[in-house]
Amino acid sequence: MTSPISHPSDLLGGLTPSRFMQRHWQKKPLLVRQAIPGVQPPLDRRGLFDLAAQPQVESRLIVNGPKGWSLRSGPVQRRALPPLKQPDWTLLVQGVDLHVPAAHELLQRFRFVPDARLDDLMISWASPGGGVGPHFDSYDVFLLQVSGRRRWRIGRQKDLSLQPDVPLKILANFQPEEEFVLEPGDMLYLPPRWAHDGEAVGEDCMTCSIGFRAPQRGGLAAELLQRMGDEVDDSVLYRDPHQPATDAPAAMPEGLLSFAEEGLRRLLADRQGLTCALGEVMTEPKPSTWFDEPAGEWEPGALRLDRRTRMMYDERHVFINGESFRAGGADARLMRELADRRGLPAARVQRASPDAQALLQDWFEAGWLHRESP
Structure with missing residues (x-):
């Protein structure tokens, strides 16, 4: 039985996911006509506008008016939006997959890329002529048209200078x-870094942007060190019994620098601690994410992960929503199946070990997973 990543995909213009990753991923653009024939928007215009008004949802209103560009961050109430017939405005709503099941299902089509890289699904609704100006992103993106039409102009931009005194990062040239x-x-x-400019052609232009996570190395390192430092059980205090009297009290002691270096070396030498910290960071839910109370009592049966749950694994651990667990043998295989498929059939859950079932029950009670409807 061949892997799905070896099957030609209409989503990728007949390429297999493997071939797409080899030829195009982080290398060159790909235009696919009718990637999803008969596609339907994950939600209609009214639903999108209602979502943008919610305080826990990240949204932005962008208008290109007579006085130039303006940007307003959400929540954006319906009464604050320009008239639908007014040209040159755009509403962007981030993380729609966290709130709308159909958007979550659409995002799952792109899991031929590791979950550690897959970020979210953003929806852009634009009036005629609406857009956000020519710009570039630092991450990969799939731009799927789900209603109306949009004209895209793209280029390999060497000059990445930006227009001054504009609230958006718009390319100057x-x-x-x-x-x-x-x-x-x-x-x-x-x-990443391919310049592009999208402009709505006609009315009711809605575009889904599937974006990817591209951690900045320094920022990721700082977050990992912070998490590892919080977990380390090291109560050794700095001592300097041979410190002489000084007439330069503001000078940093060399001994203190060596003490700090040794602390960092000890942290980085802890490979398991680094692995756990990375898994916990990469599965940490987005800010303002909350999980609902479980519906009914726990009983072993078919399960599915909540759409807001992030779950990954490595050879020795399972990571879920910022927590890590050691796993081996049959339990590890079960948890990896849950992470990869985002669900488990009833027979697999019922045959799980008591420890695995107890863990699944904990996650069920936390709202991280749910019983699958029969």
Whole structure:
């Protein structure tokens, strides 16, 4: 039985996921006509506007008016939006997959890329002419048209200077090389740092952007060190019994520097601690994420992960929503199946060990997973 990543995919224009990753991922764009024929928006315009008004949802209103560009961060109430017929405005709603099941299901189509890299699904609704100006992203993105039409101009931009005194990161000297008009079901993949400018053509233009996580090395290292430092059980205090009297009291003692270096070396030498910290950081739920109370009592049966749950694993651990657990043998295989498939059939749960069932029950009671409807 061949792996799905070896099967040609309409989503990728007939390429297999393996071939796409080899030829295009972080290398060159790909335009796919009718990647999802008959595609339906994950929610309608009214539902999107209602979502943008919620305080726990990240949204932005962008208008290109007579006085230039303006940006307003959400929540954005419906009465604050311009008239639908007014041209040149865009509403962006981030993380729609956390709130709308259909958006979550759409995002799952892109899991041929590791979950550690998959970020979220953003929806852009634009009036005629609406867009966010020519710009570039530091991460990969799939741009899927789900209603209306949008004209995209793209180019390999060497000059990345930005327009001054503008609330958006708009390129000062955009030089497009190609142009496409996307219809519903069409999709455009762009690697990082490819300049692009999307403009709504006509009314009711809705685009889904599937974005990817690209951790900044220094920021990730700092977060890992912070998490590892919080967990380390090291009560050794700095001592300097041979410190002489000094007439330069503001000078940093060399002994203190060596003490700090030794502390960092000990942290980095703890490979298991580093592995756990990375898994916990990469599965930490997004800010403002909450989980609902479970519906009913726990009983072993078919399960599915909540759409807000992040779950990953390595050879010795399972990571879920910022926590790590040691796992081996049959229990590890069970948890890896849950993470990969985001669900388990009833027979697998019922045959699980008492320890695994107890852990699944804890996650059920936390709202991290739910019973699958029969």
